[in-house]
Ligand SMILES: Nc1ncnc2c1ncn2[C@@H]1O[C@H](COP(=O)(O)OP(=O)(O)O)[C@@H](O)[C@H]1O
């Protein structure tokens with residue numbers, strides 16, 4: 001157990017939510033408080049991301065395959081280490097939000113989407129794919145999130161039409177209502193401050209309760 005919080009040492013906590021909502025910030029803060037390792041989404045070394053923002057149609061398949069490979073390697077490292085990680089973004093969002101959104105809006109062809117999905121499903125069926133003990137879902141109003149994207153200052157995101165972020169925000173709201181792959185803790189970004197220790201502790205206590213309840217159920 002992670003001493004004062006009753007979080008099992010082998011737990012996997014995943015932080016999910018739309019771009020700019022605060023996942024990386026909370027991932028680092030939770031991991032530091034728990035003495036867990038982080039599994040971060042790497043942006044600077046991604047060879048397709050910037051090209052993708054300039055031409056969705058040309059690069060969406062390449063980018064999805066790249067993200068899938070990266071996330072799978074991360075999952076494998078987490079399993080091999082025996083858990084004890086906070087993970088920045090779930091693999092479920094790649095398929096359930098991004099790939100689907102681009103397929104639906106015609107910026108990824110149906111054939112590419114089907115190829116991607118069959119690869120995704122084959123990967124998820126392996127022992128290297130532990131479902132998280134809890135998925136912490138961050139949600140907030142679109143204007144606050146857009147403001148955070150601007151403040152963070154990634155030019156490729158700032159230059160992207162606001163309709164892209166609006167559409168993603170709507171998809172996320174629907175996606176989380178239907179999500180059932182693992183237990184969920186929903187957090188509104190106006191209701192916590194990631195730099196405040198008491199707020200973090202409260203989030204961890206809520207996560208711990210969810211993890212204990214779901215592990216107890218699995219043990220029956
Ligand atoms: N709780 C918070 N309060 C204020 N600003 C925040 C908070 N969490 C994140 N931010 C800021 O919002 C921006 C996006 O946060 P980040 O953690 O990178 O989001 P994500 O990983 O979800 O894309 C960053 O500039 C970050 O400093």
Ligand SMILES: Nc1ncnc2c1ncn2[C@H]1C[C@H](O)[C@@H](COP(=O)(O)O)O1
Pocket residue numbers: 017018019020023024041043049063064067089093094095098099157
């Ligand atoms: N699967 C993905 N498809 C397209 N774009 C993606 C995917 N996963 C992440 N991204 C983009 C979105 C952001 O520009 C960066 C990093 O995401 P963030 O939510 O800021 O951590 O990658």
